[in-house]
Amino acid sequence: MLNFKHLHYFASVARAGGVIRAAERLHLTPQTLSGQIAQFEERLGVALFDRVGRRLELTEAGRLALSYAEEIFQTGSELEDLLKNGADQRFITFRVGIADVVPKFIAHRLLAPVLNLAEPVRLVCEEDRLDRLLAELALHRLDMVLADRPMPPGTDIKGYSHPLGETGVAFMAAPALAARLTGSFPDCLDGAPLLLPGRDSALHGTLPRWLERQGKRAHIVGEFDDSALMKVFGEAGAGAFPTPAASVADVTAHYQVVSLGETDEIRERFFLISAERRLAHPAARAVSEHARSGLFAQTEKSN
């Protein structure tokens, strides 16, 4: 483990250009700094200074260390400043990672309770691929992640999945395309152009298998990492596309598309993934509780 006190002394000496000037600034004595730096170098196994004449000159390793040290102490003092001055913030921030494949309307519905809490919350959303979000979660740069699958077991990243609910899948299409598709659902999907969620999505594998079981030919014309982009293509008539049954009302309200029909044989599930087993963040608890209290059931009924 790196000794940050040593690093601090080293950086001070490097900046000041000598142990004596550094000692004055730090209100210490030269021999202290000299000794601590020698100790630091020995512990690292690398010389940080070249002793040339009666002068200290940075080695290449020293330059590297100095640039890192500057960065470290800068973020450190930034933190100190925030804690000492801005600690009595009225806002608590809630950083959520949202997997691309989670439809925006679902994400909004899941997160809506956050903004209605008694204590004001600043919601910070970030969308990306699930694996990258989980990496950020592990570094505590995110408070939670929304995904369409539980924590993948293979990774060595630790995280805990909390199911939020599930819903059937509806198929939507632009009106012009819908008119061309013959037969009732799900027969109308046979051979129809289809847009598929990307490889990262849970539906990516299950949906084609379901079509096959139904004896329908899959004609996949596109795959999309981002569900909103998929909807835009769908609206333009590129193909029919799946969407959570719970968000059909939202989708028809925002896009010029109609529902072809719904099935409960494919289930789309949503999960909250957190770094700790217990949900520590009040906003995360609100999300979990609201979702469990029949959020999807209600909305399916109301549609």
Added chain:
Amino acid sequence: MLNFKHLHYFASVARAGGVIRAAERLHLTPQTLSGQIAQFEERLGVALFDRVGRRLELTEAGRLALSYAEEIFQTGSELEDLLKNGADQRFITFRVGIADVVPKFIAHRLLAPVLNLAEPVRLVCEEDRLDRLLAELALHRLDMVLADRPMPPGTDIKGYSHPLGETGVAFMAAPALAARLTGSFPDCLDGAPLLLPGRDSALHGTLPRWLERQGKRAHIVGEFDDSALMKVFGEAGAGAFPTPAASVADVTAHYQVVSLGETDEIRERFFLISAERRLAHPAARAVSEHARSGLFAQTEKSN
């Protein structure tokens, strides 16, 4: 000054979710961590944990501190890794900031000796406005800065200027434009369309004043922060433009332009700016020594 040992213990407890589990991982006892964290909180004046039941939960300030701590210790261990494993790098890196206004050919000529040193050097160049480069120099993210002026005295950033040499100024123009300009130099500049280095450049002020002293009308059609962009416009016939006399050969070799003439009454000077008074970096010393040994005088002769 932030206590990084305290911060480390705090982060460990927050990650582990309790003092006991954290104590096991750190090979310490719970009471040590408990005491150190209490001390840390008191020193900061902020509660990092909420004691709810027999459980520790992060406060909002704690979450903030944790995310900063993660970043700090990650860069710290990155540094440690680099120093311990990659310390015997065969390359030493040399990070140079180049003010936009410094012509590329001049920068190249000044930096060329760096790549011919006995010890191999990895040259990292960054171009930006001088003030931003000086800020980076102060943070030791750059080893030196090349500029067309010495260290500006007004700023509180500290840095030391080392003159590298000076040269007269030549005026260049596209052949078609040059043909239209009547009279010999400098008369031909009277009323001619002129491209000017940007506000950041030393020439920006001196060149119009020189024209005025010559009794020539200045007809400035454009200002450019980046000298290469100015040359491209000049090549297209937008106007005549100044360039260091020492780089006329380079410019005519790379752009379809001709020299209108040169003057020594405007001097363009170039400086090396470093964070320390003495040039510590071997590559920086090489730059300074090569430049001082008549780099510009020779090239002016050879042109």
Added chain:
DNA sequence: GCTTGCTGTTCGCGATTTTCGAACAAAGAG
């Protein structure tokens, strides 16, 4: 030459900080 003043360094002791053993209080599980 020699001296003076400056650099960084080594040594050992005292002061401070850190850590732990012991004991305690309180919350949850059975």
Added chain:
DNA sequence: CTCTTTGTTCGAAAATCGCGAACAGCAAGC
């Protein structure tokens, strides 16, 4: 209620840190 597990308080031991004294080497001035 009892037992386990949690975090905490207290004092004394242990490690670390920082200083005074003395030393070694370089550079400039007499």
